[in-house]
Amino acid sequence: MVSVAVPIFNEEELIVQFHEALARAMNGSVDEWEVVYVNDGSTDSSMELLRGLQALDEHVVVVELSRNWGHMGAVMAGLHTASGDAVILMDGDFQDPPEVVPKLIDEWKRGAEIVVAVRRSRQERRKILSLLFPLFYRVLGALSDYPIPLNAGIFSLMDRKAVDSLIAMRERNPYLPGLRAWVGYQNSIVYYDRHDRAGGDGKLSFLSRIKYAVDAITGFSYKPMRLSFALFVLCCCASVLLGAAMLLLSGNPVAAAGLGVACAVFFVGSLLLLSVGVLGEYVGRVYDQVRNRPLSLISNVHRPCSRIAAGEVVLRNGGLAIQTDGMGNREQSGIRAA
Numbered sequence: 001m002v003s004v005a006v007p008i009f010n011e012e013e014l015i016v017q018f019h020e021a022l023a024r025a026m027n028g029s030v031d032e033w034e035v036v037y038v039n040d041g042s043t044d045s046s047m048e049l050l051r052g053l054q055a056l057d058e059h060v061v062v063v064e065l066s067r068n069w070g071h072m073g074a075v076m077a078g079l080h081t082a083s084g085d086a087v088i089l090m091d092g093d094f095q096d097p098p099e100v101v102p103k104l105i106d107e108w109k110r111g112a113e114i115v116v117a118v119r120r121s122r123q124e125r126r127k128i129l130s131l132l133f134p135l136f137y138r139v140l141g142a143l144s145d146y147p148i149p150l151n152a153g154i155f156s157l158m159d160r161k162a163v164d165s166l167i168a169m170r171e172r173n174p175y176l177p178g179l180r181a182w183v184g185y186q187n188s189i190v191y192y193d194r195h196d197r198a199g200g201d202g203k204l205s206f207l208s209r210i211k212y213a214v215d216a217i218t219g220f221s222y223k224p225m226r227l228s229f230a231l232f233v234l235c236c237c238a239s240v241l242l243g244a245a246m247l248l249l250s251g252n253p254v255a256a257a258g259l260g261v262a263c264a265v266f267f268v269g270s271l272l273l274l275s276v277g278v279l280g281e282y283v284g285r286v287y288d289q290v291r292n293r294p295l296s297l298i299s300n301v302h303r304p305c306s307r308i309a310a311g312e313v314v315l316r317n318g319g320l321a322i323q324t325d326g327m328g329n330r331e332q333s334g335i336r337a338a
Contacts, residue, residue, distance in 0.1 A: 001032040001085055002105060005078025006092040007071060008050065009040040014093055015049045021098040023057065029102040036061045037092070038078045041068030072174055075154055079163055087163050089154045089176070096155040100192045104157040112188035113159040114180060119151040119194040136213050143221040148181045149189065156180060171291060175219045222284050228277035235270035239263050 004022065008015065019035070026033045039047050039062065047064060054060040063081050065074065075089060086108050090096035100117060107115040138150075154176050158166070165183045166176075181187075217224065242263035249255045 001034065001083070002026070002030045002088065003082035003084030003086070004033070004035040004088045004090065004101070005038065005075065005082050006035060006090060007038045007040055007074030007078060008042060008046050008092050009068065009071075009074070010042045010044045010046060011092050012042075012044045012046050012049055015046060015053070018092050018094060018098070019053050019057070019060070021094075022101070023059070025098040025101045026059070029105045034059050034061055034082070034084065036063060036078050036081050038063040038065065038074040038081070040065050040070070040074040072176065075176060076167075076174065079167055082163070085160050086157055087160070088157045091154065095194055096153075097192060100155075100190060103190045103192075107188040107190060108157050108159065110188075111186060112157075113185035114162050114183075115157040115188045115190060116149050116152050116177075116180070117155040117190050117192055118149055119153075120191040139217070143217055143223045144178070146178065146182055148178050152177050159185065161185070169291075171219070173219065178219055225280040225284055226277065228273045228280060232270050232273040232277060235266045235273060239266035239270060242266060 004026070006018075006022075011018075015037075022035060026035070037050050037053075037060065039050060047062075050060070050062045054062050061081065063077055065077060069077075078089070079087060086105070088101060088104060090098075090101070096117070104115045104117065158180065162180070162183055162185050166174075166179055169179065171179065242259050246256050246259035246263060249259065
């Protein structure tokens, strides 16, 4: 079964049309499916419309949150509720087009465990966002310690093992595209053209988008923290140059004094930056420990085919022969040469 998780917040204008389009896409792709709509504290008639859809379509699951928890809170609630072997995440405003969903499912059927929908182009009525989004992705690509697909939001398909890995991390400020890239597994990309909203206004405020960007950079990059080391080297070089210039101009007491003061300022500043950099390294290790991300994730375990005949040796470890009886139990038979 394939699940689709959709966060909903005040989308009464689009819910019915969106579900009709999504149902057409799913019915032509898989036999068993469900769509999990997460009502994130909507103040309009979104909840009533969702319950109406549920009465008409047995594929609909409605999750009602206790209040508005924000976009990522609704997304994670959808991941916790979805029960499919694969879970598709998408927004319910038609910016993530339902007609792309079958392409994601096809890639999953071919063996991909995470299928990321990457925007080939995007339409955005708010011009400031159309300028800031490309700039943000360039900065994130330059700073990130992990390769994160750029121009990609939550729109994606994840196999059950990837979903379980994300849920197990329990991060308080998750940046889903970064976590999705961090867990690894076999990835595939589907390109699409992102449209503007079919109706209404975007529900994420400008400040919320700024916080999301900060979560992305601080959650997957130590480069800003290690900037102190680069500034330390720069200040040390400036101090050396100023000191050399002071010695060369020793015949001019006023110039030599000015250069000496500047040299001392840069030298002391470099020591402070070095101290901040060293402290930042320790803070980064504390941050890693608090996040408690696993050191590795197992995708598959490939074991050798063992002979199951009763009494036949199936494993020798350091000269110790291990045998199986007819029930698959192991028994030691003595020391033999391996």
